[in-house]
Amino acid sequence: MTQKSPLQKTATSFAEESADEPHHEGGFRPDFDIDLTRGGPRYGEFIEEVRTFMDRVKAALPSEELVAEVIDELKVLNAKLDEVAIDEWRAPSGGRIDLPARGNITLPPYEVDDAGEEGVHARLTFRRYHLGGNNAAHGGQVAVAFDDLMGMAGALGSKGITRTAYLTVNYRAITPLDTELKLRSWVDRMEGRKVFLRATLHNGETLCAEADGLFIKLKPGQP
Numbered sequence: 001m002t003q004k005s006p007l008q009k010t011a012t013s014f015a016e017e018s019a020d021e022p023h024h025e026g027g028f029r030p031d032f033d034i035d036l037t038r039g040g041p042r043y044g045e046f047i048e049e050v051r052t053f054m055d056r057v058k059a060a061l062p063s064e065e066l067v068a069e070v071i072d073e074l075k076v077l078n079a080k081l082d083e084v085a086i087d088e089w090r091a092p093s094g095g096r097i098d099l100p101a102r103g104n105i106t107l108p109p110y111e112v113d114d115a116g117e118e119g120v121h122a123r124l125t126f127r128r129y130h131l132g133g134n135n136a137a138h139g140g141q142v143a144v145a146f147d148d149l150m151g152m153a154g155a156l157g158s159k160g161i162t163r164t165a166y167l168t169v170n171y172r173a174i175t176p177l178d179t180e181l182k183l184r185s186w187v188d189r190m191e192g193r194k195v196f197l198r199a200t201l202h203n204g205e206t207l208c209a210e211a212d213g214l215f216i217k218l219k220p221g222q223p
């Protein structure tokens, strides 16, 4: 890794700044052990292949024979992956901040262009496996994107570990699949441990959805 992504730079300084805070074993942990070598250099390609698999599954009308064949092949792969299962803190999924959506297959793939105290700017694309209906993204998937990227803005803006207390999403226009969208999230205001956030999701000039949320800064040790 020669060049650091904006998120990497921010996460590194976040980890340094929170180094003096009391040790925190709860929430999402402030003491990041950022190790971008986990899973190796092709981990991102592996995750992308899994996403493509989910797209194919969602789109497929397989024959009975193909279903049986895929089951057999998946059983072999699942057994191999089961052998290398590890706790959440050391698994690369969610921690590879050099990869789209931190290498987390359950998040819509996004790229962070800018992340800091001022907020987060990201590009994301919903795909076939996020389909709700009629070529539009499922509303729950839109909420997942907001939750994660507002959580990120909340953590960076409050310099703390936060959890979502509420998240309200207003769907303003159809969110298309296979289209690069822009998501922006930022801290609106803070009152003690309460971090109020806002976010928008745009397709070009069109506002697809917007959200407001309350995230609570966790106390040391709070789960």
Ligand SMILES: CCCCC/C=C\C/C=C\C/C=C\C/C=C\CCCC(=O)SCCNC(=O)CCNC(=O)[C@H](O)C(C)(C)COP(=O)(O)OP(=O)(O)OC[C@H]1O[C@@H](n2cnc3c(N)ncnc32)[C@H](O)[C@@H]1OP(=O)(O)O
Residues within 6 Å of the ligand: 007, 010, 011, 014, 028, 029, 097, 147, 148, 149, 150, 151, 152, 155, 156, 161, 162, 163, 164, 165, 166, 193, 194, 214, 216, 218, 219, 222, 223
């Ligand atoms: C970690 C990131 C670091 C960033 C570094 C940079 C890069 C690294 C990359 C990755 C990180 C990126 C992103 C982060 C990832 C994901 C984000 C997703 C977050 C989630 O997806 S997380 C799961 C869903 N989430 C839950 O599973 C929470 C369940 N829940 C609870 O755990 C408690 O409920 C809790 C903790 C919320 C509060 O509990 P508590 O005991 O600490 O506090 P308490 O109840 O006293 O509330 C304090 C004050 O908030 C008010 N208040 C509370 N709730 C309210 C509500 N709903 N509406 C209106 N007001 C509310 C009270 O009224 C009081 O207000 P007041 O002080 O004025 O009286």
